[in-house]
Amino acid sequence: MQQPRSEILQGTLDLLVLKALDAMGPLHGYGIARRLEQLSQDVLKLNEGTVYAALLRLGQSGWISAEWGASENNRRARFYSITKTGRKQLLSQVKNWERISGVVARVLQLEGQR
Amino acid sequence: MPTKLRVWISRFFAIFVRGRQNQNFDEELETHLSLLTEEFIREGMARREASYAARRQFGRFAEVKQERYEGQSLPVIETFLQDLRLAIRIFLRSPGFTVTAVLVLALGIGANTAIFSVVNAVLLKPLNYPNPDRIVQFMLSTPGGPAVGGSAAELNIWRQQTGVFDDVSAYRLGTINLTGESHPEQLTLAQASAACFHLFGAPVIQGRTFTVEEDRPGEGQVVVLSNALWQRRFGGDAHVVGKTISLGGEPHTVIGILGPGFDFDSDPPPDVWIPFPIDPNSEDQAHYFAAAARLKPGVTLAMANAQLQVAYAQFRRKYPHYAGVGNGFSVERLQDRFVSDVRPALVVLSCAVSLVLLIACANVANLLLVRATGRKREIAIRAAVGAGRGRIIRQLLTESVVLSVAGGGFGLGLGMAGVKALLAMNPGNIPRIGAHGSAVTADWRVAIFTLIMSLATGILFGLMPALQAARGDLNSSLKESNSRSGTGSSWQHTIRSTLVISEMAMALVLLIGSALLIRSFIALRAVNPGFDSHDVLILPMSLAGTHFVNTPAVDQLVREGVQRIDALPGVEAAGSTTALPLFQNNAGLPFDVVSHPLAGGPVRVSYTAISPGYFDVFRIPIVRGRAFTDRDGGGAAGVAIINQAMARKFWPDTNPVGDRIVIAKGYAPGFDEPARQIVGIAGDIHDEGLNRTPGPIMYVPLAQIAPGIAALFTRVTPIAWVIRTRVEPYSLSSSIERELLQASGGLPVAQVRTMDEISVRSTARDDFNMMLMSIFGGAALLLAAIGIYGLMSYSVRQRTQEIGIRLALGAKSGALRNMVVGQGMRLALTGIAIGILAAAGLTRFIAGFLFGVKAWDPIVFILVPILLIAVALLAVWLPALRASRIDPIEALRCE
Helix, strand or coil, X not given: CCCCCEEXXXXXXXXXXXXXXXXXXXXXXXXXXXXXXXHHCCCEECCCCHHHHHHHHHHHCCXXXXXEEECXXXXXXXXXXXXXXXXXXXXXXXXXXXXXXXXXXXXXXXXXXX | CCHHHXXXXXXHHHHHHHHHHHHHHHHHHHHHHHHHHHHHHHCCCCXXXXXXXXXXXXXXXXXXXXXXXXXXXXXXXXXXXXXXXXXXXXXXXXXXXXXXXXXXXXXXXXXXXXXXXXXXXXXXXXXXXXXXXXXXXXXXXXXXXEEECECHHHHHHHHCCCCCEEEEEEEEEEEEEEECCCCCEEEEEEEECHHXXXXXXXXXXXXXXXXXXXXXXXXXXXXXXXXXXXXXXXXXXXXXXCCXXXXXXXXXXXXXXECCCCXXXXXXXXXXXXXXXXXXXXXXXXXXXXXXXXXXXXXXXXXXXXXXXXXXXXXXXXXXXXXXXXXXXXXEEHHHHHHCCCHHHHHHHHHHHHHHHHHHHHHHHHHHHHHHHHCHHHHHHHHHCCCCHXXXXXXXXXXXXXXXXXXXXXXXXXXXXXXXXXXXXXXXXXXXCCHHHCCCCCCHHHHXXXXXXXXXXXXXXXXXXXXXXXXXXXHHHHHCCXXXXXXXXXXXXXXXXXXXXXXXXXXXXXXXXXXXXHHHHHHHHHCCCCCCCCXXXXXXXXXXXXXXXXXXXXXXXXXXXXXXXXXXXXXXXXXXXXXXXXCCCXXXXXEEECCCXXXXXXXXXXXXXECCCHHXXXXXXXXXXXXXXXXXXXXXXXXXXXXXXXXXXXXXXXXXXXXXXEECCCCCCCCCCCCEEEEEEEXXXXXXCCCCCCCCEEEEEXXXXXXXXXXXXXXXXXXXXXXXXXXXXXXHHHHXXXXXXXXXXXXXXXXXXXXXHHHHHHCHHHHHHHHXXXXXXXXXXXXXXXXXXXXXXXXXXXXXXXXXXXXXXXXXXXXXXXXXXXXXXXXXXXXXXXXXXXXXXXXXXXXXXXXXCCCCCHHHHHHHHHHHHHHXXXXXXXXXXXXXXXXXXXXHHCC
């Protein structure tokens, strides 16, 4: 029996996509979806289409760039890669995430000790 | 760039390209789906099942695309584009209205653009020098306000103020003859201190400029060429540096060449630059140059002026008997100084032209109000299907801004064409506009001004109609079977009447302004200048150089020249002078009376050296005593003639003829001369302009000027040959030039003109202002007439039915006509009454431009309102006539 899959947290999808591009180099939308699936080990529930909204947002912020290329099955696909400012942004967002998740974890522990 | 701004910008541009990108995006999604499907097939699903699973995992296509679309838009812009498309459709549907409104606005905005382009070129563009706002010009305080000027003694004091100034430079513009080349030519000369080039950032492309040593007298004769002269006379040959050219008959070594475009803001620009040697110990008080400097970093204008006050006190201690032009030193920013005498006129013209635009706005607002009534139902329907009040106002404002921006676009073209035509026709000596106004261009400032003006105009005239339309009562609007019934709400009627009243008032103010200027123009034409300018030819000749520095040589030249010219057929009289009437180039020198010295010491008055023929040429009467004759030569007893103004001022009760005066005693080396006897009194001439009262002038024979004065004159000002002809003056110019070439041993003349041309030029700027104000006044009159005509004919059309009923019930058509005329004229008269009050308050701002007419001139204040009443009457008469001719049967049937 599979575990119930968690809804992805609002706003974290962009961070995950950015991280995936940082780690893997240029990917197309499908590749990103696969990568997220792998990494989350099927814990996260993801409509793959939403990846494209995230890609649009990241592109508009100038954190990723895109160019056309050929996919594995020889069809046209856009390959996305992280930019220099994107890397900077990733670094600061990761730091931010760690800080917040640390705080949340601590608060939840407090609750548990009562 | 902040990320948020970046997102906005990419969203903004996405709006325009997203349509084209959609296909690409579809393809991208298809690829994704196919990859996913293939994956599922590899995992063992059947193709059909795999495709279904892929779609499920991907999510809904439409949702993904919708999300993307929303991510590529800015709601504000979306709405605006929607409104814009609607507005353009609506305007294309009613071309008559659109063309009228755009034309009226193009005229209003175009006139503003035209004036602004001049204001921009003259007042706003910084001078083309490094740090132009730190360059200051030295001023002498005089009873008539600060005046530019400097003497060697003053310059030396200014140079000592090293705490506040850098690069203190003396400079003057003049003329000098280039001889020894294939043909002699009179050049424009700039004489300048070494620091001048640094101060004004002159670009040097070959060689060098002057050294500080060359600021001292007795150093070598060197010259720097302007780029234009270097190209024109020397074919751009770089080897000219080091060569010798003959200027004023003396050899000068070319040491440098300036870069192109450095015109020193002078018209014509200098051709050659020579050093300005001034002895640092000189006590010379003669004022014949200008001086400028750069404020030291951190020094303000106020600090510099405070320092100059101290310097002036020092100066007076050193020269207790100073009889110069001023009673204090100060500095002003060069740019302010440069435009000081055109600024007031440009400010007045800017205000006048914005009134024209306001009237245009009122007109278009009225047009829109009329349209809004016609569109009541359309707007009510929009409101009924859910458009909020704000949304409707926004839509209507977008419409008016579309109109005004279209008007602004045409206005920009119209305004620039208009200003070019005006400036080419009548330059009027406005500084910084270039030859025939070539410096007045549509640069980014003009473009931005026009854009802002258009947007502001659109909101100004659109807001009222938009508010009015949006406030309508939905229910009653929808019920009204057709928009024609009724006369519109009373609120709306009040607005329209107010608009027409204010149009009338503003038009009256403008018309009174232009009428006052026209009266001044006529008064100026009626002034008797004191001399006869018709049929007089003027030929300036530069005597700069070593040959004519002494009085006998000048006297010899003038006698020979006059003799030769007199012998030409068609010549009535000939003479020569150091100063021309209206030319404002006369020197001032202090004088005193020998028998009863003036109470406050010597007084400075205008000093003009002339040959005996001068008074005959200009037909200036000798009212007492005698004129100069050939016998008043160098060896004869010193004589002088004074004008009536001088006689009145200094000999109020006695007869000056026979008294002896002494001129320029101790003023500068070589200026001293024995006392002269006053032998005659000449009639007054308007020397400084037709609008100035004649000031005191003393005339001396050219043959008798003191050696120092002769040396200075030949150096700094050309003499003018003046010839009264019996034939068309220009027809003699070449034969006169030939005789003068003979008499002078090869000196050229330049800028040959008639005295009439000089007279016209002296009032050109006033004429220009008058013409512009008249154009604005005429435009205002026309617009106001259209405004009241439009309102009354609309009102008649609205009331066709009512009028029909009145007629059917037996009203006389004449009475109906009078009713409409009465209603229209009530508005016109209210506007005119307000306009008279406003004009009475405002005309004092143009008092400085008036001549021979008071700012509250009763004739103007009576005639102009009568004119406006007549025009208004005509404008309301036509609709009134239409009202009286309405056929009652038809009017009633048409419902």
